[in-house]
Amino acid sequence: MKIEKILNQNRRDFTAVYKCEHCSKTKQDRGYDDAYFHGTVIPAMACESCGLKADPETFRPLGTKYAEGEVV
Numbered sequence: 001m002k003i004e005k006i007l008n009q010n011r012r013d014f015t016a017v018y019k020c021e022h023c024s025k026t027k028q029d030r031g032y033d034d035a036y037f038h039g040t041v042i043p044a045m046a047c048e049s050c051g052l053k054a055d056p057e058t059f060r061p062l063g064t065k066y067a068e069g070e071v072v
Helices: 035-044
Strands: 002-010 013-019 028-033
Touching: 002 028, 013 035
Parallel strands: none
Antiparallel strands: 002 013, 013 028
């Protein structure tokens, strides 16, 4: 899965539309804006439609809105 669009964000919590790289199925879900979530949790999300996950070798995570350690 990858983030297609962030719908809203409050501090580090956000709601986004996630899209499967394999079958293009989308889903709306919540997330957390830190490096761990973007680099580890999102690529490990399995698509509800096809069951596949992102390829860890080619996955490129988005950057965070706020720097790590920055108090929001």
